[in-house]
Amino acid sequence: MGGRNNPEAEPKSKQDLAAMESAKIPLAYRDKCGHLLIDLNKCRRSNFYNPHYCGHERHTYEECEYYAWMDRCAKKKAQA
Numbered sequence: 001m002g003g004r005n006n007p008e009a010e011p012k013s014k015q016d017l018a019a020m021e022s023a024k025i026p027l028a029y030r031d032k033c034g035h036l037l038i039d040l041n042k043c044r045r046s047n048f049y050n051p052h053y054c055g056h057e058r059h060t061y062e063e064c065e066y067y068a069w070m071d072r073c074a075k076k077k078a079q080a
Contacts, residue, residue, distance in 0.1 A: 009036070009063035011071065033064035 004010065011032035020030050023038045040061050043054040 004067060006060065006063055009060045009067060011064055011068040032068045033061060036061040036064050 012035055013032060015030065015032070015034050017030065019038060020034050023041065025034055025037055025041070029037055036057070040054060040057040043057050047053040
């Protein structure tokens with residue numbers, strides 16, 4: 001049980017900063033999961049931010065953020 005079952009939600013350390021800039025992603029959100037936020041915001045804008053749409057994209061983005069947080073916690077534990 002558990003584990004990383006969604007390879008689409010893996011955090012990436014190398015990001016396309018030009019694509020994030022052209023998609024107008026704020027600097028605070030240009031982290032290891034920013035590549036997923038581009039698609040999520042595109043879906044949100046095309047559906048007028050209706051909460052019943054873009055569920056898969058939102059879940060994938062949130063899962064990526066969770067994995068990135070778990071990685072940071074593991075690195076912090078390894079330091080101690």
